[in-house]
Amino acid sequence: MKLDTIKLEHSSGATLTLYLHDIVELREKARPIILITPGGAYRFVSEREAEPVAIAFYNAGYHAAVLRYSCQEDARNMQPMIEVLESIRILKEHAEEWRIAADKIAVCGFSAGGHLAAASGTMWNEPTLMERLGYTGDALKPNAMILGYPVITSGEFAHRESFYNLSGSWEDDQISGFYSIEKRVNSETPPTFIWHTEDDQAVTIENALLMISALRRANVSFECHIFNKGQHGLSLCNTEVNTPNPHCEHWFGLCVEWLDSIGFGLE
Template identity: 85%
Template structure:
């Protein structure tokens, strides 16, 4: 394994940590990469949803990367979104060197990190971000999204703390609504895999129901699994992350099958 951490130039403290397969193991074969954005209500980046997830994808044959993005007041003005898009830029610019399949970059997030992953897939062509990062076209668009119990809506079912940290607003208004993902989904949104639990007490299942409705309306390909029981923050649903749940743990195998179905499979 090649392990490397890069400090993002557009940030005071955000980092991108790479988990890359050895070139001899690859036999010159480029592989897809999963960019992971941990949860934490935009107040911190949960380590439970970082390396355990990266290692799981790595062991399944994928390259992986973790974005530890800006939080709290530093998350305002779309800063985490800029960092996620800059991370995609770095991965694509170094695709040949690192043997990454540049057309197979998936972003994978959990809870508020799921919001960031979804924002990356729906805000990649936001004019202010395009101007800020000095790019045009779809060069920074992720090719797929993987969302675990994601924060989605700023409305009735909002995880208000996440929206406060990202927007500075404590209510459902125009400021927080700017970040409401179900309002941003359109035909340019990449294929999406979603999983959630029906009784999640922190980020209610209505978040993904609103997202599914928006994806269907925009005719975006998606797959969704709603498990009947499971606390918030399940991550890999095992003892390592202190949330063992054998039923919900199926999300990972289902996700690998879905990746294969959309052309991300390993040769």
């Protein structure tokens, strides 16, 4: 494994940690990569949803990367969106060197990190973001999104703390509404895998339902799994991350199967 951490250019503290497969004699082909954005309400970055998830995807044959993005007051002015899009650009620019399949970059996020992952797929062509990063076209666009119990809406079912940390507003107003993902989904949004639990009291299931409704209206391919039991923040749903839930643990295998089905399988 090649393990490296990069400080992002357009940030004072965000880092991108890479988990790259070594080039071996029997396999030199490029691999898809999963860019992971952990949760934490944009207040902190959850380590339970960081390296353990990266290692799981690595062991499934993918390259992986973890973005530890700006939080709290540093998350204002779209800063985490700048950082996730810069990370995608870095992965694309170094694709040949790192043996990454540049057209197979999936962003996998949990909770508020799910919001950030979803933002990468719906805000990659936001003019202000493209101008700040100095790129146009689809250079910043991910090819797929994996959303675990994601924060989506700034409306009735919002996780208010996440939107406050992003926008500085506790209300469902124009400022926080700018970040409401279900309003941003369109035909250019990449294919999406979503999982959630009916029991989630922190980020309610309506967030996932609003997202799949928006994807459906935009004719974007998606797969969604709603599990009946499980608290918020399950991550891999196993003892390693201290959230054992054998039923919900199936999400990971289902996700890998879904990735295969949209052409992200290992060649």
